[in-house]
Amino acid sequence: MASTPEVRGNAVRTTWLLGGSGPKQSVTFSGGDPKARMNLILAAKALAEAKNHCITRDEVYAALQNKGEETPSRVPTLKQWLPEWRRMRLEAGDVLEHTLLCNERTLVAHALPFLGHLRLTDIDRDQLRAWVSWLKKRPATYGKKNRREAPPLAGSTVRNYYETLSACLATAVPLWLPVNPALALPGERKNYVGLPPESDFDGMFLEPWEADAILAQCSPELRDVVFVALRTGARVGELVALECKDVLFPRTGGAVVQVRRTVKHDGTIGSPKTKLSSRDITVAGEAAAILARLVRGHRPGQRVFRTARGVAWHVGSLRESHWHRAVAAAMRCPDHMPPAPVKPAHGVVRGLRPDEVSFCGCEGVLRRRPRIHDLRHTHASALLESGMSPKKVQLRLGHSSYQITMRIYAHVLDNGRREELDALERFLTEAPLLKLAG
Structure with missing residues (x-):
């Protein structure tokens, strides 16, 4: 690789070895506008690297001499x-x-x-x-x-x-740039541009009573989606894109959900987020019964989850209208309802908005406002607390790496049960005694 441009006074130079291991070659530009000099030397460096350094200094000068000041304009914005x-x-x-x-x-x-x-x-x-x-x-x-x-x-x-x-x-290195300016140099602190520190995980893990409070406010069709999301940990886009042929029912019981597609941000159906996101999720209990009911009597290509009108859910509508409405209803206390909307001079009285909730603190009233994606976090945290290994949780959730699972859910893991700590204490206490007895 040609050397990083060396600035010496009003001159700038780059060097390379002919053919990668032959005689040293160098190109120098001096005088004129500093930016023009730098653009010329960058063009020379890019040319030498594009030729795998099999180019002499005279050939580089000859290739650039007819371009003159036009070289900077060739660099794209x-x-x-x-x-x-x-x-x-x-x-x-x-x-x-x-x-x-x-x-x-x-x-x-x-x-x-x-x-x-x-x-x-x-x-x-x-x-x-x-x-x-x-x-x-x-x-x-x-x-x-x-x-x-x-x-x-x-x-x-x-x-x-x-x-x-x-x-x-x-991607512009080495075609247009000698190095990536967004990366720190060796030995330099990484955050040299003043990036904000990495924030803590802002997900929410629902308690069982909180999940039940939301489920109680869901319509039957929405309840099916929310209940299966809590039992599978699938992303909402994966559930909405699920087709009847993707749900299998083994002879041993339960169900297997094959995640092979998802709803993208633009509403289209495509491949899951990563290769590991294409996975099989085992389901048991009531969630398997719900899936069996939804699949029964429908064609293989039909969506599993459908609205009350029998059409496939739209992710935006499910989240913004139905989910937020159910969460807001769970945050309202029957004995301390928010003020009723004022009747307008003309027309009907509007309903309560999602932000109009109770603040009484009565038992059984939801006090937090979870996202629908927090159903996935709740599923994962419940698995870890029940003793499932983080590696299995990673594969079930479809995370692209084990590190992602640990970064998000490490604080959920038990750092040592009492019986495990007691066993450690016995080992450390008995080991020296056994050594002395021997």
């Missing part, structure tokens, strides 16, 4: 690079097309407004620091329109956006 980046990743085949599309949308919404006009060679550490500072003040958005006052982006969100941009810039 971040906005121009995004489509090429997505194309290169698709050809590599290591990322799903839907994931790349979501990443591109993230950069269009949160990186291009600040960095999109800059050429790749102009995105340096100072620009990245300024962008991160801008992101930390940027408000979160809800849905297609940000109608409410929103807090700033969460720290984990800012870090995800930065990692997405870093992956985009990494």
Whole structure:
């Protein structure tokens, strides 16, 4: 690899070994605009690496001498690079097309407004620091329109956006960039751009009485989804996309849910999140009976979970309308209901909004507002507390790695039961005595 450009006064130089191990070659540009010099040396470095260093210094000069000041204009801006980046990743085949599309949308919404006009060679550490500072003040958005006052982006969100941009810039090395400016150099602290610290897990684990309180407020069709979600730990998109042919009923009893597809963010049906997300989930008890009832008498390609009108659930409608409504109803105390809406001059009285709940603290009234995804967290925490190994939980949930499971649920694990600690104490006490007796 050609050396990182060396700045010496008003000159900049890069060197390489001919053919990778032959005589040393060097190219130097001096005078003129500093940015133009740097762009020329970066073009020379990229050319040498593209030829696998099988190019002499004179050939590099000859290739660049007719371009002169036009070389900087050949470097694409971040906005121009995004489509090429997505194309290169698709050809590599290591990322799903839907994931790349979501990443591109993230950069269009949160990186291009600040960095999109800059050429790749102009995105340096100072620009990245300024962008991160801008992101930390940027408000979160809800849905297609940000109608409410929103807090700033969460720290984990800012870090995800930065990692997405870093992956985009990494693809431009060595074609346009000598190194990825979003990565720390060896021996340098990693967080040199001022990223917010990693936030603690913000999921919610429901107590049994809390889950029962929500189930009691669900319509029959919604209750089927919520109950099976609590017993399987499947993502809501995976349950909504489930077809009758994906549910098997072994002779030994129970059921097996084959997760092979999911609902994407844009509403389309596609492959699960990762390879390990394609999995089989065993089900027993009432959840298996619910699945048998929903599958019975329907064609293999029909959806398992359907609304009262017999059509497939829409994930957004299920979450925003039905789930939030059931949670709000569980947060209202019959003896301390929130104030009734005022009757308008014309029309009918509106119903209670999801944010209009009771604050009495009576027993049996839900005091927290869980997300529907927290049903998955509740399932996982219940498995770990019941003694299932974290590795089995990882495979059941479809996490891409064991580390993800441990990062999310490590605090649920028992750090040592009393009988286990007693056994440790006996071992440490008896071992020295046995040694002396011997």
